[in-house]
Every structure is written in structure tokens, then in C-alpha cells.
Amino acid sequence: MLEKRHAEISGAGFGGLVAAIGLADRGWTVRVHERRNSLNAEGYGIAIQDNMVCIFNALGILNPILAGGIEIDYRDSVNANGKLILRLKSGLGRYRISRRHIISLLAQRAENVGVEILTGSNVTEANPKGEIFLANGKVHQADLIIAADGINSRIRDCLDLTYSQVFQKEGGTRMVIPSLPKDMPANPSDGIAMVEAWADNRRILYCPNSKSEIYAIFTCMADDSAGRTTPINVSSWKKSFPTLEPLIERFAKNAQWNESRWAQFKTIRLKRWSEGKIAILGDAAHAMPPYLGQGAGHAMMNGLGLSVALNETKDLKSALNIWENRERPLTEHTQKWTRLYGTTIYLPKLLKPLAINAERKIPWLASQYSRAARHIPTGCKKFNNIKLLS
Ligand SMILES: Cc1cc2nc3c(=O)[nH]c(=O)nc-3n(C[C@H](O)[C@H](O)[C@H](O)COP(=O)(O)OP(=O)(O)OC[C@H]3O[C@@H](n4cnc5c(N)ncnc54)[C@H](O)[C@@H]3O)c2cc1C
Numbered sequence: 001m002l003e004k005r006h007a008e009i010s011g012a013g014f015g016g017l018v019a020a021i022g023l024a025d026r027g028w029t030v031r032v033h034e035r036r037n038s039l040n041a042e043g044y045g046i047a048i049q050d051n052m053v054c055i056f057n058a059l060g061i062l063n064p065i066l067a068g069g070i071e072i073d074y075r076d077s078v079n080a081n082g083k084l085i086l087r088l089k090s091g092l093g094r095y096r097i098s099r100r101h102i103i104s105l106l107a108q109r110a111e112n113v114g115v116e117i118l119t120g121s122n123v124t125e126a127n128p129k130g131e132i133f134l135a136n137g138k139v140h141q142a143d144l145i146i147a148a149d150g151i152n153s154r155i156r157d158c159l160d161l162t163y164s165q166v167f168q169k170e171g172g173t174r175m176v177i178p179s180l181p182k183d184m185p186a187n188p189s190d191g192i193a194m195v196e197a198w199a200d201n202r203r204i205l206y207c208p209n210s211k212s213e214i215y216a217i218f219t220c221m222a223d224d225s226a227g228r229t230t231p232i233n234v235s236s237w238k239k240s241f242p243t244l245e246p247l248i249e250r251f252a253k254n255a256q257w258n259e260s261r262w263a264q265f266k267t268i269r270l271k272r273w274s275e276g277k278i279a280i281l282g283d284a285a286h287a288m289p290p291y292l293g294q295g296a297g298h299a300m301m302n303g304l305g306l307s308v309a310l311n312e313t314k315d316l317k318s319a320l321n322i323w324e325n326r327e328r329p330l331t332e333h334t335q336k337w338t339r340l341y342g343t344t345i346y347l348p349k350l351l352k353p354l355a356i357n358a359e360r361k362i363p364w365l366a367s368q369y370s371r372a373a374r375h376i377p378t379g380c381k382k383f384n385n386i387k388l389l390s
Pocket of ligand 1 (some may be wrong): 121150
């Protein structure tokens, strides 16, 4: 009998866990190292678009994933005084689900197929020969190491693979607070909206994240010292968004400030996505600003796509080439268009509504923004019935 191939993965985020499940489903033994002491850290909301729905369906966990989230009916863009600029019916991204809920179901699914997940296990380094080094002094050998250790990846940095790292002028603070009955529409037929409020160079995006939580991102420029303070500077934000005063106060009072901090958005591109026995994926390889809500989507697509490519040929180098050639063009398309969407924030006041409306007026533009959301990920089938499951 052939010996099973073995993978060591750094990072139990979206990319690491989906890659772990994909490989274990295809006969590999897999160990995942997560430096945090719990998988429950970091609560925030993720927009679930159709490509992610296909992945959860392929992994057999779509129903429990959707059961923990909420369906959004509209995406409203409003100005600083709360006046509606644009209302779009939620299309491909109509679910909001908490990161904690998704991660816990992915981890459960991984463990059911034999993946070993070690929390409190900090990876310090890895080399292309297939050795991974831990902070506790242990070294493990693998047929493949996956660096899915996020935007500040240590493995990526010790391999010198970064081609470019472009900072947006903007960044944001993500927060989650308990919701109140008044956050839901009194009449359910009015529908639930995700609201994106624009004021000069600041933005507040908020919506329910589940039946019991609201999620928000407060974004501002890197040189806006009052805007990037955490806990948020209530009087400064109230000045920018007078009609949102009660909500701003609630976020300031109830967010978990040990978890939330302002972070500058950036786009990372690598010279290549692998080196010897190491593959790099997710934010570690292709971080992007969050405007199109596809960072986690690409991390998961590329995690699953990697396991499929490794199943197509036993030759590691060929499999890694097939994987990168197949997945990289769409990933870079999303990186490019998400940065373009992000430029709206820099426009003068009068031009902003025009840019926001352009998405509705120019279908070609909307189709560029939604290309990843409409993509059927490698290893998945088209799935049309999400309405029936909600
Ligand atoms: C404001 C904002 C809003 C966003 N909204 C969305 C959205 O709606 N939809 C969406 O798809 N994406 C969204 N994203 C992007 C998304 O959060 C990321 O793209 C996604 O989390 C990347 O997944 P990942 O698995 O690559 O990395 P991560 O989710 O960052 O996971 C990496 C894991 O590796 C662990 N780790 C790090 N270093 C080590 C180490 N040395 N050893 C062991 N473990 C380690 C970390 O603790 C972490 O658990 C948003 C991002 C931001 C900033």
C-alpha cells in the first residue's frame, strides 16, 4: 500500500482549514498549527457570496453555515446625513455570517476527516525542503507545507517571495456588538439592509451579522489620527455622521476592544505562490482591501483548488504550477478591481454619488466587481438553490 502524503499547515483561518479539509478528503494526513490559544478569537462579519456558497456546499456544511447567519435584502449607500444615494437588492452577497461561526464549523469538519488542529502552536519558520519549525522548539517534516498564516505571514517573509506590497491610504476598524430588537425592521417584509455611509474620507459600513449581533467597519485615512484611534473617538465620528450618533455610541461602549484595532488595507503580490515544498495561500499570498468582500472567498477557493491540483498529479512541482496558473488570474482580477472600488473614497463630495451609482448604470462595471462571486470554484459544482435553504 502507498504511504499517505503528509501536510503541515500554518494558520487555522479560512484558507488553512479549507486546504486541510480538501487534502484530508483526498487521502492526505494533515496537521494544522494555530498560534492563538483558541479558534474563537476575532469576531467579525463575512459577506457570503455565491462562490463561497459553492465551497460550503461541496464540503457538506452549507446548511449549518447559513443557519448561523442572516440574509440581507438590500445594500444601501447613504450620505453623511443619512440620505439614500443608492439602494441595490442584495445579489450575490446576500448572507452575513460571523467569522467565529464559519471557523468553528470548518474546524469541526476538518477534525471529522482526521485533521489534527493544534492551538497555541506558533510557527516560526519553514524551508523549501519541507521542514516546519515551531516556537516550542519542535521541527516537523512534511511532503507539503502550506503557509496560510495571514497578511503578516512569517513563512512568506522568511522566503523572500514578496513581489509588491501596496498600502491603501485607507484602513479600518472591525467591530461586533450585540444587537437590540430595534435593529431589525418592525415589519419583516421591509427587509434587512446593509448600510454604507459616506462622509468626506470616512465611511461606516454596518449590518446585522446574525440574529444576535451587528457588525461594523469604520474606515478612514491613515493620516486621520482621530479616526483611527481605538476605542473609537465618539465625538469625532459623531461630527462626521450626525445621524448615526446612537449607533456610534453603542459601538464605542460595547465592542471588544481587546480584539479590535485599526489596520491599514494593503494589496500583496508574490513573485510566485510556491517554493520547493511550500505553498502560500490566502492573505499571506494575495491580501486585498475588503471592498468587494472576497478576501476570505479567495483564501478558501485557493485552498480547495490546491488540494484538487495535488490530486491531479503526484509530481509536486507540476501540481503547484497547475494550481497557480489556474487560480492566480482571477485572484489578481479581484485585487485590481477591489482597489479601483476603493478609490471612491478619495473623490470630491460631488463626484462620490456618481461613482457609487456607476455600478448600477454600467453593467460591465458591475460584472467586473462580481466576477469572483460568480465563479464556480475548482472542485465545486454550480449550486442554484440557496434560497431554499435559508
Ligand atoms: C475590514 C475587513 C472586512 C473584511 N470583510 C470580508 C468579507 O466580508 N468577506 C470576505 O471574504 N473577506 C473579508 N475580509 C478579508 C478576510 O478577512 C481575509 O481575506 C481572510 O481572513 C483571509 O483568510 P486567511 O485564511 O488567508 O487568513 P486569516 O483569516 O488571517 O487566518 C490566518 C490564521 O493564521 C494564524 N497565524 C498567523 N501567524 C501564525 C503563526 N506564525 N503560526 C500559526 N498560526 C498563525 C492566525 O492566528 C489566523 O488564525 C475583510 C477584511 C477586512 C480587513
